[in-house]
Amino acid sequence: MTMLTRPEALALKTASPGEFDDLTRHAARLRDDRWGKTLTYSRKVFVPLTNMCRDDCGYCTFVQKPGSPNARIMTPDEVMAVVREGERLGCKEVLFSLGEKPELRYPEAREALARLGHVSMIDYLIEMCRRVLDETSLLPHVNAGTLSDEEVARLKPVSVSMGMMLENVSRRLLQRGQAHYACPDKVPTQRLRTLERAGQHDVPFTTGILIGIGETWEERVDSLQAINAQHRHYGHIQEVIVQNFRAKPGTAMANHPEPDLDDMVRTLVLARLTLDPSISLQAPPNLESRFSAYIGAGINDWGGISPVTIDHINPERAWPQIEALRQATARCGYGLEERLAVYPRYLKEPQRFLAAPLAERLDDIVREDGLALQQCV
C-alpha cells in the first residue's frame, strides 16, 4: 500500500488500535524511506510586519484593531534591527508573517503606510524583503495570506519561498459563530486560488491545515487532498504544516476545545499517507511537548525555530532550545539538521523556482555550508 484511498482516509479516524498501529508504522516507514533518519528545522527570525488585518479569525490574538495601543506597522529600522540580531546569531531565514490587506479596511492603516511611502502592505513588504537581501545574508520567506497573481509575481524576485496555511477547505467555517466568520481571506476558493497562483509562478510554497477550529475529519481529508492535487499539478508544495489550534483568552474561541494528542497523531498519519512523500511534513514543536508521538506519526521537520524572536502567533508558547530539541529527537533515533527556507529539491531546478540572483546566492550558501543536502532526492 502507498497512498490511502478516500474510504481508507475517512476510516482512519475511528481505526481500531491494532489497525491504527499498522498505519502509523507505515507512515513512519514512508518518512524514513524518503527523508531518512534526520529531522530538520530552519533557524529564523519572525518579523510581524503589521498586526493589523482586514480579517477577524475567531482564534487569532495576533491581530489588533487600529485604535488599540498595540496596533502597528513595524518601521524599517525595527525590521532591520531584528534581522541583524538574527544574522549575529546565525539565522538564515526571515519569516515575514503579517495581517492581510489592512489598508482595504482601515484608514489608519492607509495613513501609516502613506507615512512609509506606500499604498499597500504588499508594496512595503517587497521593499523590506529587498532590503534584507541587499543588506544581510538572510533569506526572506513570505507568509502574507492570500495573494493576487501580480503580488506573487512581484514577491518572487525578493523571496526564496512563500507560504499560506490553507487551514481548511470547509465553507461551513465562514458561518456566523464559526472560526472564519467575516474573513474574506479565509474563503476556501480564495485560499485555493493563492495556492494555484503560486504553482503557476513556480514558487516553492509552504501550506498547511489548522486542526481543531470546528472542522470535521472529512473536511481535513478534503483539505489534504486539495493540497496534494495542487502539488501533483505544479510540484510546488515544499511542505505541509499540521498545526494544532491553541485557545487564547480574549478571542471568540477562548472556550473552544483544543485538539488532543491522539487527534493530532491521527491527523499526522493521515497527512503522511495522503500527501506525496516528496512533501515535507512539519509540526511545530512549541505547541506540543510530546515530540516522540509526532516523530512516530511520520513528521520530518520542526519548522522555523528562533533564538531571537518569539512565535508572534502563539506568543505564550516558548520555542524549545535547539539543543533540547536535538536531544529529544535523538532519543527517538533521529538526527537534527538545519535547513534553508527553500527545500533542496527546488535548488536542482534553480532557474525555474528562483529568481536568478537568488539562485546564485543559494548556490553559494549550499557550497559553503552544505545545508540539508542529504535530502536532495
Ligand SMILES: O=c1nc2n(C[C@H](O)[C@H](O)[C@H](O)CO)c3cc(O)ccc3cc-2c(=O)[nH]1
Ligand atoms: O513561528 C511560526 N512560524 C510559522 N511558519 C514558519 C515556518 O515554521 C518556517 O518558517 C517555514 O518552514 C519556512 O522555513 C509558517 C510559515 C508559513 O509559510 C505558513 C504558516 C506558518 C505558521 C507559523 C506559525 O504559526 N508560527
Ligand SMILES: C[C@H]1O[C@@H](n2cnc3c(N)ncnc32)[C@H](O)[C@@H]1O
Ligand atoms: C501563521 C498561522 O498560524 C495559525 N494560527 C493563528 N492563530 C492560531 C491559534 N490560536 N492556534 C494555532 N494556530 C494559529 C494560522 O493558520 C496562521 O496562518
Ligand code: MET
Ligand atoms: C498572521 S496570521 C498568518 C498570515 C495570514 N494573516 C494568514 O492568516 O494566513
Ligand code: SF4
Ligand atoms: S490569522 Fe491571519 S488572517 Fe486571521 S485575523 Fe489573524 S492575522 Fe488576520
